[in-house]
Amino acid sequence: xxxxxxxxxxxxxxxxxxxxxxxxxxxxxxxxxxxxxxxxxxxxxxxxxxxxxxxxxxxxxxxxxxxxxxxxxxxxxxxxxxxxxxxxxxxxxxxxxxxxxxxxxxxxxxxxxxxxxxxxxxxxxxxxxxxxxxxxxxxxxxxxxxxxxxxxxxxxxxxxxxxxxxxxxxxxxxxxxxxxxxxxxxxxxxxxxxxxxxxxxxxxxxxxxxxxxxxxxxxxxxxxxxxxxxxxxxxxxxxxxxxxxxxxxxxxxxxxxxxxxxxxxxxxxxxxxxxxxxxxxxxxxxxxxxxxxxxxxxxxxxxxxxxxxxxxxxxxxxxxxxxxxxxxxxxxxxxxxxxxxxxxxxxxxxxxxxxxxxxxxxxxxxxxxxxxxxxxxxxxxxxxxxxxxxxxxxxxxxxxxxxxxxxxxxxxxxxxxxxxxxxxxxxxxxxxxxxxxxxxxxxxxxxxxxxxxxxxxx
Numbered sequence: 001x002x003x004x005x006x007x008x009x010x011x012x013x014x015x016x017x018x019x020x021x022x023x024x025x026x027x028x029x030x031x032x033x034x035x036x037x038x039x040x041x042x043x044x045x046x047x048x049x050x051x052x053x054x055x056x057x058x059x060x061x062x063x064x065x066x067x068x069x070x071x072x073x074x075x076x077x078x079x080x081x082x083x084x085x086x087x088x089x090x091x092x093x094x095x096x097x098x099x100x101x102x103x104x105x106x107x108x109x110x111x112x113x114x115x116x117x118x119x120x121x122x123x124x125x126x127x128x129x130x131x132x133x134x135x136x137x138x139x140x141x142x143x144x145x146x147x148x149x150x151x152x153x154x155x156x157x158x159x160x161x162x163x164x165x166x167x168x169x170x171x172x173x174x175x176x177x178x179x180x181x182x183x184x185x186x187x188x189x190x191x192x193x194x195x196x197x198x199x200x201x202x203x204x205x206x207x208x209x210x211x212x213x214x215x216x217x218x219x220x221x222x223x224x225x226x227x228x229x230x231x232x233x234x235x236x237x238x239x240x241x242x243x244x245x246x247x248x249x250x251x252x253x254x255x256x257x258x259x260x261x262x263x264x265x266x267x268x269x270x271x272x273x274x275x276x277x278x279x280x281x282x283x284x285x286x287x288x289x290x291x292x293x294x295x296x297x298x299x300x301x302x303x304x305x306x307x308x309x310x311x312x313x314x315x316x317x318x319x320x321x322x323x324x325x326x327x328x329x330x331x332x333x334x335x336x337x338x339x340x341x342x343x344x345x346x347x348x349x350x351x352x353x354x355x356x357x358x359x360x361x362x363x364x365x366x367x368x369x370x371x372x373x374x375x376x377x378x379x380x381x382x383x384x385x386x387x388x389x390x391x392x393x394x395x396x397x398x399x400x401x402x403x404x405x406x407x408x409x410x411x412x413x414x415x416x417x418x419x420x421x422x423x424x425x426x427x428x429x430x431x432x433x434x435x436x437x438x439x440x441x442x443x444x445x446x447x448x449x450x451x452x453x454x455x456x457x458x
Contacts, residue, residue: 064443090153115435123429198406203330309323390443
C-alpha cells in the first residue's frame with residue numbers, strides 16, 4: 001500500500017489538471033444543445049480509463065451513453081474474487097443563472113484550496129477520485145484484492161431513466177458484492193461520513209373542485225363552498241402543533257432510531273443559530289422529540305410545495321374559484337412503504353373532504369427509502385477506510401434527500417450500496433460557484449485506495 005500512497009501524493013498536481021479537463025466539458029444533460037458535449041465528455045472518460053490501465057467501453061442507451069470500465073482480471077482463471085461496482089455520473093446541472101458566477105462555469109479555476117466549476121463536486125471530482133486510486137494500484141503494480149467495475153452514466157441529473165434498463169441488460173456482468181457511490185457529502189473535513197440511509201419520496205397533487213366555473217363572489221358567494229378555503233381548512237388538519245403528521249397510519253412501518261444511531265447523530269456538528277441564519281428563519285420548527293439533525297434526515301415529512309387557486313394577476317377579481325390545487329411531497333424513512341402511505345393519505349383526505357366540493361388526488365412518481373445496516377461488516381469496513389484516509393473518526397449520517405437509483409441497484413443487482421460522499425456543505429452543488437475542496441479530493445483518493453483492502457476482507 002505504501003507504493004500506492006506515494007504514487008497518489010507524487011501525482012496529485014496532474015490529478016488536479018485532469019479534474020479541470022473533465023470539468024471543461026459542458027455536459028448539461030437537461031439541455032438538448034449539449035448532446036454532443038455529453039458524448040465528448042463520455043469519450044474523454046473512456047480514453048482516460050484506458051490510459052490508466054482499465055478496460056473501458058462506451059455503451060449506447062436510448063439517451064446518453066454509459067461508460068463501463070473494468071480492472072484487468074487477476075488471479076487464477078475461474079477463481080472467485082470479490083467484485084465491487086463504482087457508480088458515478090459525468091452529466092451536470094445547468095449553470096444558470098450565469099451572472100451569479102464569479103468565473104465562467106466551464107472554465108475551472110483554482111482558488112482558496114478548491115476547484116471552481118460546474119460539476120467539480122457533483123459528480124466529476126468524486127468519481128475521478130476513485131479512478132485515481134485504481135490508477136495508483138495499476139501503475140505501481142500493487143495487486144488489487146478485488147475486481148472493480150466502474151459505471152459512469154450521463155443522465156443522473158435528469159432522472160437516470162435509462163439506467164434501470166441498462167442495469168437489467170447487464171445484470172450478469174455487474175453482479176457484485178456491493179456498490180460504492182460517492183455522490184453525497186460529509187459535514188466537514190474533520191467529520192468524514194458514511195451515508196447509510198436515504199429518505200424516500202412520493203409526490204402527488206390534491207385538487208378540490210367546486211362550481212363548474214369561476215363565480216361572481218357578490219352574486220353567488222355564501223351559497224357555494226369556496227374550494228380555496230376548503231383546501232386550506234383540509235390541509236390545516238394534516239399536521240398537529242407539535243410537527244407530527246396527523247394522518248392515521250402515516251407512521252406505520254417507521255423503524256425506530258436505535259440508541260447507537262442517535263449517539264452517532266449527536267456527533268454530527270450542528271449549530272442552531274448558524275443554521276437559522278443560513279436558512280433565514282426566525283425560529284426552527286420540527287417534530288417534537290427529535291433533534292434538527294434527526295428531523296431533517298431520519299423522520300418522515302409532509303410538505304406542501306405549492307398552492308394555486310383563483311386569480312393571481314394584478315389587482316383584484318372578485319370570484320369564488322372553481323378549483324384549488326396543492327402540490328405535495330412526502331419524505332419517507334425505512335421501513336415505510338410508499339404505496340401504503342399514499343393509500344392512508346387518500347383514505348384520510350376522503351374522510352376530511354366536505355361534500356360541498358369534489359376531491360381528486362393525482363399521484364406522481366415515488367421512490368422507496370433506503371437503508372444499509374450501519375453495524376454490518378461492509379459499513380464498518382467503509383468507516384475504517386474513511387478513518388485511515390482522513391485521520392479523523394468518521395460519522396454515520398442519513399441523507400434527507402432521495403436517490404432513486406440506489407434502490408434500482410439494490411433491486412436489480414441484489415447488493416447494498418455504500419454512500420461515501422466527498423462533498424462539503426458549502427460546495428454549492430446545483431448552485432452558482434460550485435466547487436470541490438482539493439483536500440477532500442486528495443483524501444478521497446486515499447479513502448478509495450484503503451476501501452478495496454477493507455471491503456475485500458469482509
